[in-house]
Amino acid sequence: MKENKSKYAVMGILSMGPMSGYDIKKRFEKSLSYFWSESYGQIYPILKNLAKQGLATRSIKKQTGKPDRHIYALTDKGRKALQEWMIQPVGRLIGRHEILLKLFFGHQVSLEDNIRQVEHFRELQSQKLKEIKATEEMLKAYYKDNPNLRYWLMTVRYGQYVNRAFLRWSKETLTELRRMEQEAE
Amino acid sequence: MKENKSKYAVMGILSMGPMSGYDIKKRFEKSLSYFWSESYGQIYPILKNLAKQGLATRSIKKQTGKPDRHIYALTDKGRKALQEWMIQPVGRLIGRHEILLKLFFGHQVSLEDNIRQVEHFRELQSQKLKEIKATEEMLKAYYKDNPNLRYWLMTVRYGQYVNRAFLRWSKETLTELRRMEQEAE
């Protein structure tokens, strides 16, 4: 069974209510950006395909001054397909961590270069942690009574746990690199 | 500047010493598997290309009974290109976390389904943590006096930090999901 995750990601967004490809992109950026993203190049063909397979319906909303909106809505068949995918156990995640690739070969450059790299990584992650916290506040304020909220907050907490792990690791690694600098003197 | 990470990953492995495409695959599997992997479909064309660009040299070692080995070695130009890439600050990592995608839409399936999913995720990660510990022991034993070892152990510790974060999050999330189950009764 071939599973195109992007397809299910789009269907998942549609499960929140009928909307357009443009709206879907917005949702990804607003609420899922720290763990998932999709480009228009994926979204529009997927929507076309969902309609063709009877997993979603399409209706056109005319607008004046702006382009027409193509509204997609999940069908029962679509919702069932989404649910079936959701209960399949997740596979292994082999994220490609560029920082580790660079550090793995750290011996090829100077200690200062490695330190600079890890410091930059720490900055990135600390920035990201702030963004996740902002997302959390936004979700709590905007979707106070949404039945999905508790699930959304679980995903937010995941981001927080992982990012704090990144920060702790950065600190420890910088200490170690600086110790190596002193040893070399 | 277009940066093909796979290319630099291969060059990084070659920085440890001359070897064949087959060896390179082995190295990825043995030491980097928990944060990076490359398939033959990537490795062989990349090696061909490195030779063409003068970043590596190729020599053939004849063998009897087995296919000949094509040994690649980084040139000075290759080593410089690798170092230049290594000091470029890393970009943002947007890993696609399938478990979060599924949980984000958790409201679409039953609480038991979500619990099963997170439990399975926890099992996966706990398995992975064991593998990382095994890799750590292997590295310490095999590469005791290798100047790269301290960098390698830093990458191993990253895996441990992140995996422990996953496990803590799983525990907390399962508690929350079970609380939701009770509230529903």
Next chain:
DNA sequence: TAGAGCATGTAATAGGTTACATGATTAG
């Protein structure tokens, strides 16, 4: 005698981003 390991490589396919094309409205 079946399967794993050694060792190279290509072709087909899937998955994903970026740039382009179009064009009106609105905010700064």
Next chain:
DNA sequence: CTAATCATGTAACCTATTACATGCTCTA
């Protein structure tokens, strides 16, 4: 006046995996 927002979509291009082709040797 410029840039952003709204809104659709395609084409070109990267990136990556999987399956296939070949064929010998060693181990269970």
